[in-house]
Amino acid sequence: MILWNTFVLALAAIRRNGGRSLLTALGVVIGVASVIAMVNLGRAAGQQVTANISAMGPNLLFVRPGMTAAAGGTRAEAIPFDPDDLQAIRSSIDGVIVAPGASASATVAYGNLNATTSITGTTNEYFGVRNLTIAAGREFEARELENGAPVCILGPTVVTNVYGSAEPLGTTLRIGATSCQVIGVLSPKGSNMGQDQDDTVVMPLRAVQRRLTGKQDIATIYVSAVEDGTSGRVRADLITLLRERRGLRDDEADDFDVRDMAELAATLQSTSATMTALLGAIAAVSLLVGGIGIMNIMLVSVTERTREIGVRLAIGARAREILLQFLVEAVVLSVFGGLVGVALGIGGTWIMVTQLGMPFVVSVEMVVAAFAVSGAVGVVFGYLPARKAARLDPIAALRHE
């Protein structure tokens, strides 16, 4: 009953000073809104990174030749892989899909349009490993792969750049110095970490080796672990196998590089979590400033309302009731600020997220925490002014001018 009455008294006092109450709460509004926006934005970025990486291919590992220490202390490029390496991986490591990759950069042209794009020579496994689907047309036929036939499958960006609105299927596209029949078009995948994944042309491995690079090298081996969570094991097996095949002694470093996307995802996740915490901490400073704002205004309010406090004491308010009233006023202000701040923060997150094309994530525990913290801010920063009010001497307070 007393608490409820105190609450009523506090609300009445807040209403009496409407404009000032709003300004007082503004500090907490901004503090809470920025904490919520920063943390939610950080989480959204983290989720997007994960989504991008899983879009690149489930449980994908890239194997590339690295650098090797050559005579005279210089470093040279290590020997590239060959089809035998591919075969060895297929036969000795369980539960993997393997695709070769030979890449080249070339100008492609059709009609009077042309563009420079990256060409990947590979096999049909590539589509599964990289999580690509063919929107129109077909995959490579065994015969085409065997012979290195001049056929190609285009990414949507290439279609847009070189065909405009024309139909690409069945046409002949010029790639560098060779002509190539278009047999398929890939589904769009969007961009990933600033790279347009649709700006690509896929050809049979042998076609690229023979017609574009002129070498038998395999620049990259794409390995996908079929079962979730086995990419670590596959990575270890790959390293053991490749070290053996390349005849590396125990004291020699790897002259190749196995990159595990799951591991990369974890790294990026933890980076984004750190960034989120950092942004949240910076935003929390503004919440602190908001709290100090409340303390400041409440102190002013206590001084200004000294006579009122005197009257309340004279008519029989006890010190603890005065304390409670001013504390409740501070808490109501800061919790109100917290409410508005949560709404603004979520709204702000939504606007930024839609602008940046990221997923909209609202962290419920963060909202609850921000709310609780704003209440705590009211208690902590409201206490000093409230204690000042409660300690006033009734006679002096009544005489205050």
Next chain:
Amino acid sequence: MTAPVIMPAASPPLIELVGVRRVYGEGDSEVRALDGVDLVIQRGEFVMVMGSSGSGKSTCMNLLGCLDTPSGGSYRFLGVDVGGLDRDALALLRRHYLGFVFQSFNLLPRTSAMENVELPLVYRGMGARKRHAAAAHALDLVGLANRADHTPAQLSGGQQQRVAIARALVTEPMVLFADEPTGNLDSETTHDVMRLLQTLNRDRGITIVMVTHEPELTHYASRIVTFRDGRVLSDVPGEGGR
């Protein structure tokens, strides 16, 4: 939230001051605001306290109103020694037995007359509906039932003081302490307010202790106590007795 238990032991006087001293400061800067005051006030009296400034009458009022405690001597309110009570106990004593009216009204700004009058009842923990009814009744008593939703700024000085009186009597106090209640009013409204106080004293039996500077008001009182240099100079009956 219970009232201090006051036993009417052989009906002690309402107020009994014996050799009361109130000293401010220490050593050379010591000021004796009250220097041995003996005063007994019975229930139903209308006491007017007079004296020049510095005579100790305000200090005496603060003591009587339980806003302060004596440095020496004893103050018994209904037989209870007030000097031995702590801050909170004094607050409860004021809450349940005393009412205050001030020279400068001291109403809460931007707050309706009704809410101002309800304020003491809030501290008594009374529910909203009962509070409302009691406040409306008190406003009716002071003749301001039709001004209940006006804020102090919308009321004249006399009306504000009447709201303040309603606030003081809404709790049905035993004693009403009025510190120069007409000090800020013109002569016409002064007499309105004085008549109101007299009516409360006569019809409702509320004991009134009032400080004033205006000798022309003494005919409202049943007793006039004059202070000088921290002592009671004279204590005579007034014309306003029942």
